[in-house]
Amino acid sequence: MAAETGHDVLGELMRGSLDHCVKCTICETFCPVSNVTPLFPGPKYVGPQAERFRVPREESPDASLDYCSGCGICTQVCPQGVQIAEINTQARAKLRKRTGFRLRDRIIARPDLTGRLGTPVAPLANLMLHSRLPRRIADRLLGIDERAPVPAFAGRTFQAWARKHRSPPAPRRVAYFHGCGANWYEPDAGRRTVELLEYLGCQVDVPRGQGCCGLPLQSNGMFEPARRYVRRLTRRLAPSARHGIDIVGTSTSCTLMLKREAREILGLDDDPELRMVSDHVYDICEYLLMLHDRGELRTDFQPLPLTVTYHAPCQQQGHGIGKPALDLMALVPELRVIENDATCCGVAGTYGLKTEKYEIAMDVGAGLFAQIAEARPDLAVCDSETCRWHIEQATGVRTVHPIEILHRAAGLSGPGH
Amino acid sequence: MSRHDAxxxxxxxxxxxxxxxxxxxxASVLxxxxxVGATHLSPCTIDVLGYDPEPVDHPRDALRRLVDARPDHPYRLVGADGVAAAIDWFKGCFADGPLSPYAYAGSVDENMRLPTAVGVLRPSAVVPETMAAGDLRAGGEVCVVGFRALKDFHPVLLADNLGxxxxxxARGLELDVSPEDRADVNALGxxxxxxxAxxxxxxxxxxxxxxxxGERVALPAVLGIADPHAAxxxxxxxxxxxxFEVPTLPPSVPGMRVFATLxxxxxxxxxxVILNVVVTGAERAGARIIAVRARVGLRDAVHEADRVVLATGxxxxxxLELDSGWVARETALGLPVAGVPAPGDSRFRPGYFDDHPIGRAGVAVDGDQRPxxxxxxxxxxxxxxxGATLAGAEPWREKSGDGxxxxxxxxxxxxxxxxxxAHAGPAAVGMGG
Structure with a gap:
């Protein structure tokens, strides 16, 4: 273990995986970014190949790496087990260390901070975020594309709701890791998750003071603050894990961060608190399907005569759990689910917000958007919030988490909801 | 823990x-x-049997001879009729697949002779319709056209070797036209x-x-990925x-078409389908596997199954793996590996296309393909x-891999x-779908 040897064992294994690359180019055929822009030469070139030239204390050889969106599809499709995306994320951090961090990246990588600042002044902040002139200024001054979707502050937090909510005792107990999206922007989505879990026979704890998981900081190369975020969050979640209570999350990229990425990419595998939390974290659909496989999920869902599309976001695919949302939605009578087979919507967290990358993000998502448009669904379904905002803006189709579908099918949403 | 029929x-x-x-x-299938598998690396022509060891003209007949002469060869499991049924099924997959009317041509009765990327004629039975005009058994005049920006396809080399x-x-011609006038574009681009258009x-x-x-035109196998028939x-x-298309170095566009279709x-x-998962073993009850264990990231997962198909290559x-101590193992389920020379015996011969003693190593099976x-x-x-996990074949010498x-x-x-x-016909001839 790292603590004993002083080595980041997992990190070395990960980097060492580049020696398994046989240059087969399968990753390049799947890379959503290099397939739409020559600015990114592709995961093989920038990853296992260029990594050989990234020597400690020497400058990183290739700035095109910055155009990797970090979606992780290259790692998923590699038949040789090379952790291409992870190697690239680490390399990007080194590159950014040299080139410096833009003010823009420091801002958009801290949803926690923006949430804290924007929530008390939500009406004003939302006006600014959704008006042309301030957005144009932010575009020109900061490099946040004026066309990129930004969520509206709810003006109230999910945590505030949860503090007042008493979850009734139930045979099963879970802790809910809500993430920044539910806390600052979609508190109703958080509430629906709690209501559904309770309906399904769970007593739901909402650990107080949950902050950001550090993923946006990690994606933007700011590893030190990302590590601080991870540690702060795991301190909040650790008591649940210590009591053997499983932690379920609705933000699939953030649960992946706690499961894997913080340990592999940020080199925190020797953090005992993180490891304990990590072992208990589940994507919520993964968790519910696990209950179902054990015959412990209530399945008396009401008919939902709707047509929906389902897009499994890249980070959800990074869990290696298949598409449990499809199996869960299949339990709902009269619900017609059309599975999208596009790989990526393009936004990749904060990537698609950036002025120099917004159009790439839209090109990446074009295939998915066309599929959704063709299906003419009542709703689009997707597990990741940034992807939902991006898809909704691009297609005009309201896009929801699979939990919202189940919440409706459980009869919890009320008429006309 | 998930549960599937297979x-x-x-x-x-x-x-x-x-x-x-x-x-x-x-069946419910996981x-x-x-x-992603070898489809992206292979031309995905269905080469049933190319050499025995001379070039084969009629694979159906050659298959019969092979199975008679080599009772340990995996083709004994399917026979010529089984191969023919599989080919019919495969062609049917394209008929109402996402790339239709893109189709495969040819049959197990006859081998065509198609040029490789370096201009050697190789015997192949069933090929994409877009390659079929490359059958040069009867000779002909060919203009091989390549692109400056496609670095992995060399028309002059190909044409020289063909001659x-x-x-x-044959003669080679290199065009200076590329998508968005980029200098370096791969086959998929x-x-x-x-x-x-x-x-x-x-x-x-x-x-x-x-x-x-009188010249026909050879182009690298890059003629469309969404609608190759139309292109x-x-x-x-x-x-x-x-x-006609000539296979390129990877990535293989014809292989991607097969992958997309299936x-x-x-x-x-x-x-x-779950990718990025490494199967590390199985849980058994008596002579049956009841679950497959897999490594997913930093965790282990268990997938229950009534049946398991092992097709790991x-x-x-x-x-299959051969470690530095010369011990061979089957990596997913730990099945016995047959055909590995005894310690001390030679495993390889000097030439690449030699009959290597270890060349036929793999998992031995009974008539029902059980290990x-x-x-x-x-x-x-x-x-x-x-597939390639099976003992007894030498696909690179026989040109039999995809078949x-x-x-x-x-x-x-x-x-x-x-x-x-389940609702299937007899095993060897049943047509899925």
């Missing part, structure tokens, strides 16, 4: 074929794979461009007046002569092995359906 390990041609057949036969080795009258028009414009009256037909019509059929039939794909131990008794009752994968994968699916009493 877990298929491996997402290459054999695994996907078995999975599609099972799913279309009504495919677990380390990554030298095959006696075909060109394939996307060829889906676009305006790009094809640019190519045709550059060829105008430069082709001889190829358009070129033939507007150039007024036969046009993947889409699997999706439609409700089959699931051979040494090249990591399905057997050294005593010939089945190691598991509910495991079926398909074996398709036929044994097809039969693996059929056997399991028949055994489970």
């Amino acid at each position: 877990v298929v390990v491996g997402a290459g041609l054999a695994g996907l074929t078995a999975a599609v057949r099972l799913a279309e036969g009504g 495919v677990l794979a380390k990554g 030298r080795a095959a006696g075909v009258q 060109f394939a996307r461009a060829f889906d676009d 305006s790009f094809r028009a640019r190519v045709i414009g550059q060829l105008a007046g430069r082709l001889g009256a 190829w037909r358009d070129l033939e019509d507007r150039l007024g002569r036969p046009v 993947r889409e059929r699997l999706r439609r039939a409700g089959g699931r 051979g040494f090249a794909s990591g399905g 057997v131990g050294p005593d010939g008794a089945p190691a598991f009752d509910n495991v079926t092995v398909a 074996l994968s398709l036929a044994t994968g097809h039969r693996a699916g059929g056997l399991m359906l028949a055994e489970s009493g």
Whole structure:
């Protein structure tokens, strides 16, 4: 273990995986970014190949790496087990260390901070975020594309709701890791998750003071603050894990961060608190399907005569759990689910917000958007919030988490909801 | 812990074929794979039997001779009729697949002779329609057209070798046209461009007046990925002569078409695929596997299954491993490996195409493709092995790789359906879907 040897064992294994690359180019055929822009030469070139030239204390050889969106599809499709995306994320951090961090990246990588600042002044902040002139200024001054979707502050937090909510005792107990999206922007989505879990026979704890998981900081190369975020969050979640209570999350990229990425990419595998939390974290659909496989999920869902599309976001695919949302939605009578087979919507967290990358993000998502448009669904379904905002803006189709579908099918949403 | 009728390990041609057949036969199917399989690396021509060791003209007859002479060869499991049934099924997959009317041509009765990327004629039985005009058994005049920006395809080299080795009258021509005028574009980038009629028009414009009256045109296998039939037909019509694709170095666009077709059929039939998963073992009850264990990231997962298809490939794909102590193992389920020379005996001979003593190593199976131990008794009752994992073949010498994968994968699916009493016909001839 790292603590004993002083080595980041997992990190070395990960980097060492580049020696398994046989240059087969399968990753390049799947890379959503290099397939739409020559600015990114592709995961093989920038990853296992260029990594050989990234020597400690020497400058990183290739700035095109910055155009990797970090979606992780290259790692998923590699038949040789090379952790291409992870190697690239680490390399990007080194590159950014040299080139410096833009003010823009420091801002958009801290949803926690923006949430804290924007929530008390939500009406004003939302006006600014959704008006042309301030957005144009932010575009020109900061490099946040004026066309990129930004969520509206709810003006109230999910945590505030949860503090007042008493979850009734139930045979099963879970802790809910809500993430920044539910806390600052979609508190109703958080509430629906709690209501559904309770309906399904769970007593739901909402650990107080949950902050950001550090993923946006990690994606933007700011590893030190990302590590601080991870540690702060795991301190909040650790008591649940210590009591053997499983932690379920609705933000699939953030649960992946706690499961894997913080340990592999940020080199925190020797953090005992993180490891304990990590072992208990589940994507919520993964968790519910696990209950179902054990015959412990209530399945008396009401008919939902709707047509929906389902897009499994890249980070959800990074869990290696298949598409449990499809199996869960299949339990709902009269619900017609059309599975999208596009790989990526393009936004990749904060990537698609950036002025120099917004159009790439839209090109990446074009295939998915066309599929959704063709299906003419009542709703689009997707597990990741940034992807939902991006898809909704691009297609005009309201896009929801699979939990919202189940919440409706459980009869919890009320008429006309 | 998930539960499925069948877990298929491996997402290459054999695994996907078995999975599609099972799913279309009504089974719930989960495919677990380390990554995307060999389809993307292979030309995906179905080479049933190319050499025995002389070039084969009639694979159906040669197959019979092979099976008689080599009772340990995996083709004994399927026979010529089983191969033919698998090919019919495979062609059917394209008929109402996502790339229709893109189709495969040829049959197990006759081998064509198609040029490779370096201009050698190779015997191949069933090929994409877009390659069929490259059958140079009767010779002919060929203009090989390449692109400066496609660095992995060298028309002059190809043409020179065609002339030298095959006696075909050929010349090479390199065009300076590329998508968005980029200097370096891979095969997939060109394939996307060829889906676009305006790009094809640019190519045709550059060829105008430069082709001889009797010349047919060879192009790298990049003629479209979304609608290859339309791209190829358009070129033939507007150039007024036969046009054919020649396989490139990876990534293989024809392979991607096969992957897309089988993947889409699997999706439609409700089959699931999880990639980036390493199968590390199995839980057994008596002679049956009841669950497959897999490594997913930093965690272990367990997938329960009534039946398991093992199609992880051979040494090249990591399905089989030979460690530095010369111990061979099957990596997913730990099955016995047959055909490994005893310690101290030589394993390799000097030449690449020599008959290497270790060349036929793999998992030995009984007549139902169940893995057997050294005593010939089945190691598991509910495991079926398909593709390059099987012992007894030498695909690189025989040119039999894709034929074996398709036929044994097809039969693996059929056997399991028949055994489970699902809605399939006889194992060898049942037609999924």
